[in-house]
Amino acid sequence: MTPLEEQGKAAKLAARSLACAGTGAKNAALNAIAQALRNHTGEILTANSRDLAAAAEGGMSESMQDRLRLTPERIAAMAEGVEQVAALPDPVGAAVSETVRPNGLRISRRRVPLGVIGMIYEARPNVTVDAAALCLKAGNAVILRGGREAFRSNQALTEIMRRAIAATGLDENAVSLVQDTSRDSARELMHLTAYLDVLIPRGGRGLIRAVAASATVPVIRTGEGVCHTYVDDSADLAMACDIAYNAKCSRPSVCNAMECLLVHRGVAGRFLPMVKARLDEKAVELRGDERVQEILGSCVVPAAEEDWDTEYGDYILAVKVVDSLDEAIDFCNAHGTGHSEAIVTDSYARAQRFLNEVDAAAVYVNASTRFTDGGEFGLGAEIGISTQKLHARGPMGLGELTSTKFVVCGNGQVR
Amino acid sequence: MTPLEEQGKAAKLAARSLACAGTGAKNAALNAIAQALRNHTGEILTANSRDLAAAAEGGMSESMQDRLRLTPERIAAMAEGVEQVAALPDPVGAAVSETVRPNGLRISRRRVPLGVIGMIYEARPNVTVDAAALCLKAGNAVILRGGREAFRSNQALTEIMRRAIAATGLDENAVSLVQDTSRDSARELMHLTAYLDVLIPRGGRGLIRAVAASATVPVIRTGEGVCHTYVDDSADLAMACDIAYNAKCSRPSVCNAMECLLVHRGVAGRFLPMVKARLDEKAVELRGDERVQEILGSCVVPAAEEDWDTEYGDYILAVKVVDSLDEAIDFCNAHGTGHSEAIVTDSYARAQRFLNEVDAAAVYVNASTRFTDGGEFGLGAEIGISTQKLHARGPMGLGELTSTKFVVCGNGQVR
Numbered sequence: 001m002t003p004l005e006e007q008g009k010a011a012k013l014a015a016r017s018l019a020c021a022g023t024g025a026k027n028a029a030l031n032a033i034a035q036a037l038r039n040h041t042g043e044i045l046t047a048n049s050r051d052l053a054a055a056a057e058g059g060m061s062e063s064m065q066d067r068l069r070l071t072p073e074r075i076a077a078m079a080e081g082v083e084q085v086a087a088l089p090d091p092v093g094a095a096v097s098e099t100v101r102p103n104g105l106r107i108s109r110r111r112v113p114l115g116v117i118g119m120i121y122e123a124r125p126n127v128t129v130d131a132a133a134l135c136l137k138a139g140n141a142v143i144l145r146g147g148r149e150a151f152r153s154n155q156a157l158t159e160i161m162r163r164a165i166a167a168t169g170l171d172e173n174a175v176s177l178v179q180d181t182s183r184d185s186a187r188e189l190m191h192l193t194a195y196l197d198v199l200i201p202r203g204g205r206g207l208i209r210a211v212a213a214s215a216t217v218p219v220i221r222t223g224e225g226v227c228h229t230y231v232d233d234s235a236d237l238a239m240a241c242d243i244a245y246n247a248k249c250s251r252p253s254v255c256n257a258m259e260c261l262l263v264h265r266g267v268a269g270r271f272l273p274m275v276k277a278r279l280d281e282k283a284v285e286l287r288g289d290e291r292v293q294e295i296l297g298s299c300v301v302p303a304a305e306e307d308w309d310t311e312y313g314d315y316i317l318a319v320k321v322v323d324s325l326d327e328a329i330d331f332c333n334a335h336g337t338g339h340s341e342a343i344v345t346d347s348y349a350r351a352q353r354f355l356n357e358v359d360a361a362a363v364y365v366n367a368s369t370r371f372t373d374g375g376e377f378g379l380g381a382e383i384g385i386s387t388q389k390l391h392a393r394g395p396m397g398l399g400e401l402t403s404t405k406f407v408v409c410g411n412g413q414v415r
Numbered sequence: 416m417t418p419l420e421e422q423g424k425a426a427k428l429a430a431r432s433l434a435c436a437g438t439g440a441k442n443a444a445l446n447a448i449a450q451a452l453r454n455h456t457g458e459i460l461t462a463n464s465r466d467l468a469a470a471a472e473g474g475m476s477e478s479m480q481d482r483l484r485l486t487p488e489r490i491a492a493m494a495e496g497v498e499q500v501a502a503l504p505d506p507v508g509a510a511v512s513e514t515v516r517p518n519g520l521r522i523s524r525r526r527v528p529l530g531v532i533g534m535i536y537e538a539r540p541n542v543t544v545d546a547a548a549l550c551l552k553a554g555n556a557v558i559l560r561g562g563r564e565a566f567r568s569n570q571a572l573t574e575i576m577r578r579a580i581a582a583t584g585l586d587e588n589a590v591s592l593v594q595d596t597s598r599d600s601a602r603e604l605m606h607l608t609a610y611l612d613v614l615i616p617r618g619g620r621g622l623i624r625a626v627a628a629s630a631t632v633p634v635i636r637t638g639e640g641v642c643h644t645y646v647d648d649s650a651d652l653a654m655a656c657d658i659a660y661n662a663k664c665s666r667p668s669v670c671n672a673m674e675c676l677l678v679h680r681g682v683a684g685r686f687l688p689m690v691k692a693r694l695d696e697k698a699v700e701l702r703g704d705e706r707v708q709e710i711l712g713s714c715v716v717p718a719a720e721e722d723w724d725t726e727y728g729d730y731i732l733a734v735k736v737v738d739s740l741d742e743a744i745d746f747c748n749a750h751g752t753g754h755s756e757a758i759v760t761d762s763y764a765r766a767q768r769f770l771n772e773v774d775a776a777a778v779y780v781n782a783s784t785r786f787t788d789g790g791e792f793g794l795g796a797e798i799g800i801s802t803q804k805l806h807a808r809g810p811m812g813l814g815e816l817t818s819t820k821f822v823v824c825g826n827g828q829v830r
Contacts (some may be wrong), residue, residue, distance in 0.1 A: 015749070020771055099793050106783055107792055114804050115774070173639050193627075197804050212608075213631050218805045239827040246829035333431070356435055357824050359530070367520055367825025377522055378514050384760070385731065389529050389612050389818035390633045390804035403804035406792065410782030412654040414661035415791070 003357065004188050007143060007176055008195025011116045014173035015141040019113045023090040023171060026137055031084035033133065034079040034165040037157070041075050047156035048125065055149055057155045068150055070121050078129045085133040088380040090373045091398045092139045111402045112226040115197035118189050120145045120211055122203035124283045125153040131162055131202075132175045134383045138401035141174045143196070145189055146268050148181040148205075155179075159306050169368065190215035197403075198391075205311060208365030220392060222384035225255030225339035226311050227369045230328040230354070232264030232345035240344040241275050246368040247342070250280045253313045255370040255385060260308065262328045265291065268321045272296055291321035308335045325350050332358045339389045340369035361387060361394035419603050422558060422591055424612025426531045429588035429770040430556035430813035436585060440507040441552055444583045445501035448548065450495040450580040452572070456490050461539065462571035466553065469566050483538050483565055493544045496796065497673045499546040503795040506813045510790040521824045526817045528554030530612035533604050535560045535626055537618035546617075547576055547590045549798045550722045555591045558611070560604055562618075563596035605630035612808075612818075617799050622727065635807060637799035640670030640754035641726050642784045645743040645759035645769070648654035648681030654781065655759040656690050662757070664697045668728045670800060671755050675723065675733040677743045683736045687711055692695040699730045706736035723750045740765050753802045755784035762779050776802060 001009070018026075023326035037044070048070040055065055067366045091111055098108040117140045121127045128144055130268045133141035146154040158177040166172040178185050190199060190211060201211040212219050230245050231240045247258035263271055276286065286292070287307045288300040300319070307318045308331075322328045333343045343354040351365040360374045372395060374382025379397030386392040392400035416426070420558035430565040433441075436536070452459070457632075463485040470480055506526055513523040532555045535544045543559055573592040581587040593600050605614060605626060616626040626636050641790045644662050646655045662673035678686055687710045691701065702722045703715040715734070722733045737743045757779035758769040768779040775803050777787045787810060789797025794812030801807040807815035 016772065017776070019774075027748070049650040061561050101791070101793060105786060109809075110461055141626060216628050218633070220805075236827070242827060244534045250830055353822075357431065359431070359434075360820070361819040362823055364823045364825065366825055367828040370830040371520060371823065371828065372821070378516060387749070390634060390635075393818050394524075394821045403808050405775070406777040406787070408777055408779045408782055408786065409766075410779065412657060413786065414657055415665055415783055415785040 002188065003180070004178065004185060004192065007178070008116065008192050010173040011141040011143050011176060012195050014115065014171035015115045015139075017145045017171050018136070018139050018141060018174050019092070019115075021139065024283050025168070025170060026090065027086045027134060027138070029165045029170050030082050030133055032131075032164040032168045034082040034086070034176065037075055037079040037082070037129065040156075040160045041072055042324060043160070044070060044153065044156050045072070047152040051152045055151060060149065064123060064379055068125065068153070071127060072152060074126065078126055081130060082133045083215060084118065085115050085137050088137065088139065088200045088398060089264070091254050094154050096404055099212060103413050104411065105413050109272050109404050110407055111399075112405045114401055114403050116141045116143065116195055117275065118143045118192070118196045118199040120186055120189065120199065120201045120203075120207065122147040122148050125150045125157060127202055128154045128157045128177070129161070130157075130381070131383060134381055134398060135163075136174055138398045140401055143176055143178060144344055145178040145276045146181075182240065187214070193217050200384060202218065214323065218250050219407055220384070220386050220396070222385050222386055222396075223255045224311065224337040225257070225342045225385075226259045226335060226337045227256060227342075227346065228260045228262055228332045228336055229258050229369065230262040230322070230332070230340045231271055232325065232343060232347060232350055233262060233264040233265065234236060234343040234346040234350070236346060237267060237271050237274060240271060243342065243366070244275050245278045245367050247370055248279065248284060249315070250368075250370055252315055254370075255311070256369050257313070258317070259310065259312055259367055260320065262320050262331060263321055264328070265321050268292070269295055272319070279317065282315050284317050286317055286319050288319040289321060292319045295321075308384065311337070325353060329354060329357045332360070333410055336360055339385065340372040342367065342369050361385065417603065419593065419600060419607065422593070423607050424533065424586040425457065426556040426558050427610050429507070429586035430528065430530045430554075433551070433554050433556060433589050434507070434530075438507075439586060440583065441554070442504065444551060444580045445497050445548055447578050447579040447583050448544075448554070448775045449497040449501070451575045452490055452494040452544065453569075453727070454495070455575045455652065456487055459485060459490055459571050459575070460487070462567040466565055466567045475564065483540065483568070485540060485568060489541065489542065491542055494798060496545060497548045497822050500552050503552065503813060505552065506817050511819055518828050519826065520828050523822045524819050525822055526814075527820045529816055529818050531556045531610055532816065533558045533560065533603065533614040535614065535616045535618075536603055537562040537622060538564050540572060542617060542722065543569045543572045543592070544576070544712040545796070546798060547573075549796055549813060549816060551580075552636070553591055553813045558593060558604065560589055560593040560601060561596070566596050575710060582700060605632060608632050617798060618827045628814045629712055635799070635811070636802050636803045637801055638670045638812075639726065639802050640672070640755075640800075641674045641724060641750060641752045642671060642755045643675045643747045643751055644673050644757045644759065644784065645677040645737070646679060646682065646686055646761060647667070647740065647758060647765055648679040649761040650682065650683060651757040652686050652689060655678055655686065656693050658757065658759055658781070658783050659690050660693045662785055663694065663699060663732050664730070665783075666753075667730055667787055669785075670726070671784050672728070673732070673784055674725065674727055675735065675750065676745060677737050679734050679740075679743070680736050683707075684710055687734070694732065697730050697733050700823065701732055701734050703734040704736060704770065707734045707816050711734075726752070740768060742768060744772050747775070752777055753827055755779065755787040757782065757784050763774055764787070776800065
């Protein structure tokens with residue numbers, strides 16, 4: 001057995017006991033984790049400072065270093081996040097449905113944990129704690145495979161969590177970190193079908209596509225967001241302006257931010273100057289098609305073909321004038337990543353058509369795509385935003401970290 | 416574009432219109448299909464007889480030829496099956512949940528079709544019609560890739576269905592058959608991520624494992640069944656005998672049939688001779704461990720290690736004496752395929768432990784595993800039985816052929 005297979009086997013054993021652990025036991029472990037993170041802040045900061053020193057030496061960009069950096073405040077926020085997860089309702093055990101068949105069999109479909117979840121992620125060490133807390137609350141064991149740059153931080157965090165879990169009487173192998181951060185270990189994890197029930201990659205487009213393309217363990221794709229806002233010719237243009245500004249500028253680096261604005265030709269002449277004035281506040285670069293260039297002039301960068309498929313994650317916006325609702329819907333379906341798509345309109349019929357015909361995890365009328373988020377949707381915390389249709393779609397809360405099981409009670413029935 | 420990419424593109428377009436088709440339109444298409452199958456029985460039988468002639472020439476076994484064979488009765492049964500699907504409730508459109516957030520956003524999670532479903536299956540042409548009907552009812556387009564041996568039958572069936580669909584005004588590309596039955600086409604289908612939302616393999620273990628191992632399109636694994644029945648020392652032995660006989664003998668070739676009988680040592684001396692007498696009626700071959708051999712004598716074939724992991728699909732049964740409930744649970748979890756597992760017991764506590772701790776799609780107390788079936792579970796028809804935990808687990812009905820979508824209605828909300 002390889003070290004990773006050993007780790008998988010231990011996680012599978014832990015998952016079995018965790019599946020039968022009560023809500024009280026799981027919450028006690030979570031609260032112990034939160035307390036331990038606070039108590040061991042110094043230890044975590046020391047490990048993190050080593051990661052940061054290596055990163056600075058290796059020439060990591062300042063913004064990446066900021067993602068990697070932990071502070072007493074950030075650690076306190078992580079601990080608080082764990083306590084919030086403890087306070088959420090336990091999804092495990094509830095009957096999704098129950099029926100008694102004509103032959104007397106009582107068939108109940110119950111929510112059960114998924115089992116062992118693998119997480120592959122990049123530089124942010126807070127994912128280590130967030131993911132562990134959510135997986136544990138839903139009764140799953142988790143195998144964490146964080147980025148090389150954050151290894152010392154992740155190791156300190158994981159060790160603290162494991163000790164806290166063991167101290168409350170649960171199996172510490174409920175949470176474990178892959179010790180080898182080479183590409184080989186990621187590849188092995190993607191094929192660990194004997195022990196892993198699902199693999200969730202969290203990070204950039206490159207990581208997620210690579211995992212989806214080569215994993216044989218079932219994968220949930222998360223977080224790729226090329227989101228559109230379509231301003232219809234019946235839209236309240238002041239509202240459209242607020243929504244577009246918010247969707248682009250409130251936090252451009254996240255996956256639910258708008259990357260492309262579509263404007264109906266009937267209002268393009270009025271709306272584009274309005275929205276440009278607003279986006280100028282943040283010096284947003286506009287990349288437009290010919291009609292946008294005609295209206296706004298030389299301040300618009302001519303859009304290249306690839307602009308329609310790019311997740312900028314920055315103060316850059318692709319802009320296009322469309323002739324009709326149909327063109328807008330087709331464009332969203334052709335260039336969107338199935339994340340979040342919005343229409344601004346006062347037409348009931350067009351709103352309905354957009355909501356029905358655009359194929360995405362979240363479709364909006366008259367609101368900013370920035371709301372696609374587990375907290376904003378009322379799911380509590382989230383482990384990611386699924387952009388696939390299988391198993392989970394959109395923000396994934398605790399419920400999405402479970403499966404179901406048919407429990408059949410009889411008194412001698414045969415067929 | 417390859418022919419399969421063209422087919423995928425057409426299916427994706429059809430899926431979009433189908434997603435917006437009403438229940439009435441879909442039912443009309445299904446009823447037209449049923450009528451067309453009846454009207455064109457002769458055409459179907461002619462195509463099937465060519466497949467059968469080629470199969471006989473190629474030396475196909477008699478039992479495989481029987482799976483391939485269509486008769487007027489079988490075609491009538493297929494048509495009736497399609498009408499039954501038409502009569503089932505439409506899963507699309509229903510709100511799974513709906514909430515109004517403090518900021519006034521109304522967020523509804525609605526059931527929507529998956530999109531385009533790929534089916535890879537083997538020799539039975541009835542799968543062509545069953546799968547098409549279920550996919551269509553749930554608003555999905557389907558690309559069918561049946562076995563080479565049944566190609567002419569599948570082509571006749573598909574053409575008849577496509578004409579019937581078109582005649583009712585829906586897009587005939589809702590159902591299409593892959594025209595190339597080489598391994599290359601299966602491989603291409605497994606990687607058609609631009610057009611396929613999910614791939615469902617139906618057939619033998621080899622097919623399913625091969626698809627799961629190499630597909631990059633999300634796969635739902637179905638139908639592998641190494642199912643156990645555990646007879647506890649508190650069991651009503653007459654009931655246990657009936658259940659074991661039924662689970663093994665009522666239809667040994669199906670995936671919910673029992674392959675391995677576990678007996679508590681406390682009742683093995685009494686129970687094994689009883690159940691053997693019953694299984695002798697069907698001349699079931701017993702492959703037992705040492706303790707079983709001691710009790711039943713030389714009529715028992717000594718079980719080899721691989722017997723504990725074999726899906727016989729035949730009148731053969733692996734039998735083992737265990738020392739405890741714990742050993743039985745561990746054995747089911749180690750050797751089962753996560754399909755269906757049963758305990759026969761009169762102990763409330765042990766029944767609860769078995770139901771909670773055995774990790775399978777369906778767990779039973781005091782009933783035969785043969786009930787794991789969409790019809791028996793009250794789901795209507797089924798497209799297969801999932802043995803994975805992601806998306807769907809156990810018998811998959813129309814609901815499992817859908818995804819969800821968050822529909823968010825606002826009046827200008829920004830974040």
